[in-house]
Amino acid sequence: MLRPIKDVYASQHFPDLLVGMDTPDDAAVWRIAEDRAIVMTTDFFTPVVDDPYHYGAIAAANSLSDIYAMGGRPFLALNIAALPPDLPVDISAEIVRGGAEKTREAGVVIAGGHTIQDKEPKYGLVVLGFVDPRKMLTKDGARPGDRLVLTKPLSFGVVTTALKQQKAAPEDVAEVIEWMSRLNSKAADLAVEFELRAGTDITGYSLMGHGLEMANTSGTGFRLEFDRLPLLESSKHYAEMGTFPGGAANNRMYYGKSVTLSAGLAEPSEMLLYDPQTSGGLLLAVPAEKINDFMQRASELEQPVWEIGEVIEGRGIEVV
Ligand code: CO
Numbered sequence: 001m002l003r004p005i006k007d008v009y010a011s012q013h014f015p016d017l018l019v020g021m022d023t024p025d026d027a028a029v030w031r032i033a034e035d036r037a038i039v040m041t042t043d044f045f046t047p048v049v050d051d052p053y054h055y056g057a058i059a060a061a062n063s064l065s066d067i068y069a070m071g072g073r074p075f076l077a078l079n080i081a082a083l084p085p086d087l088p089v090d091i092s093a094e095i096v097r098g099g100a101e102k103t104r105e106a107g108v109v110i111a112g113g114h115t116i117q118d119k120e121p122k123y124g125l126v127v128l129g130f131v132d133p134r135k136m137l138t139k140d141g142a143r144p145g146d147r148l149v150l151t152k153p154l155s156f157g158v159v160t161t162a163l164k165q166q167k168a169a170p171e172d173v174a175e176v177i178e179w180m181s182r183l184n185s186k187a188a189d190l191a192v193e194f195e196l197r198a199g200t201d202i203t204g205y206s207l208m209g210h211g212l213e214m215a216n217t218s219g220t221g222f223r224l225e226f227d228r229l230p231l232l233e234s235s236k237h238y239a240e241m242g243t244f245p246g247g248a249a250n251n252r253m254y255y256g257k258s259v260t261l262s263a264g265l266a267e268p269s270e271m272l273l274y275d276p277q278t279s280g281g282l283l284l285a286v287p288a289e290k291i292n293d294f295m296q297r298a299s300e301l302e303q304p305v306w307e308i309g310e311v312i313e314g315r316g317i318e319v320v
């Protein structure tokens with residue numbers, strides 16, 4: 001998601017543009033019929049892991065995620081790549097193959113793309129999807145009493161930065177690659193099946209940033225239980241070592257004033273709340289009366305889900 005320069009667009013009004021620059025959602029939505037809308041998004045970034053195939057797969061899963069975060073179904077994509085002229089051709093082929101295989105897994109067709117030369121590699125997708133606009137997930141649908149669930153663990157950033165600093169154990173890298181490569185498709189299916197209204201995906205602005213955006217837009221507060229947060233087992237070790245990406249400190253500076261910690265958290269644990277995620281899970285608000293069936297159905301679909309807290313009256317995020 002891009003922070004928009006709103007003023008440029010504020011004066012324009014398009015009745016079929018259901019989600020655009022003036023709402024902080026994950027993707028743009030354009031209505032084409034009462035029960036059908038196009039969802040559109042793009043994302044690309046520099047390598048997060050050493051292996052080019054996995055990098056391509058993660059970048060693709062991450063690009064597709066913003067469609068899933070709206071409760072949509074992606075169907076068509078374009079590659080966007082910036083590649084150094086001296087990059088061996090088999091490496092760039094592996095990046096694109098990783099993206100292609102992940103996209104195929106999602107049932108999405110890559111119909112073209114564009115590549116330019118650049119010093120540092122960048123790769124991602126432009127993605128189109130469909131959603132029923134009457135049933136889409138937005139950030140403003142959370143209501144006090146809803147349970148908050150997360151569909152992937154947290155703390156990917158602290159592990160991938162440890163990898164960049166050559167301090168990460170190979171098994172920890174393998175674990176985080178597996179999570180980042182995972183599609184949010186089943187989580188989106190669950191959201192649609194249970195007719196959920198509020199959701200987003202957790203990416204660079206961390207659980208606190210994306211959570212606050214959802215809480216603020218909904219006019220509610222969130223209460224999260226630290227002990228219920230699905231932190232990767234290895235993350236405590238890396239948090240102690242302080243291998244956080246630069247974005248973590250920025251996130252804390254930016255969002256920290258709206259976060260209350262009543263848990264007396266040590267500094268490394270607190271920083272994990274602000275850890276930027278690449279290709280993180282969905283954060284969904286589930287009405288309390290649906291939560292048991294939701295958790296049951298998630299386990300049938302083998303979609304991991306963690307219940308991490310609830311929506312409350314008020315403002316900001318409270319971590320207890
Ligand atoms: Co995005």
Ligand code: CO
Binds near residue numbers: 065201
């Ligand atoms: Co997003």
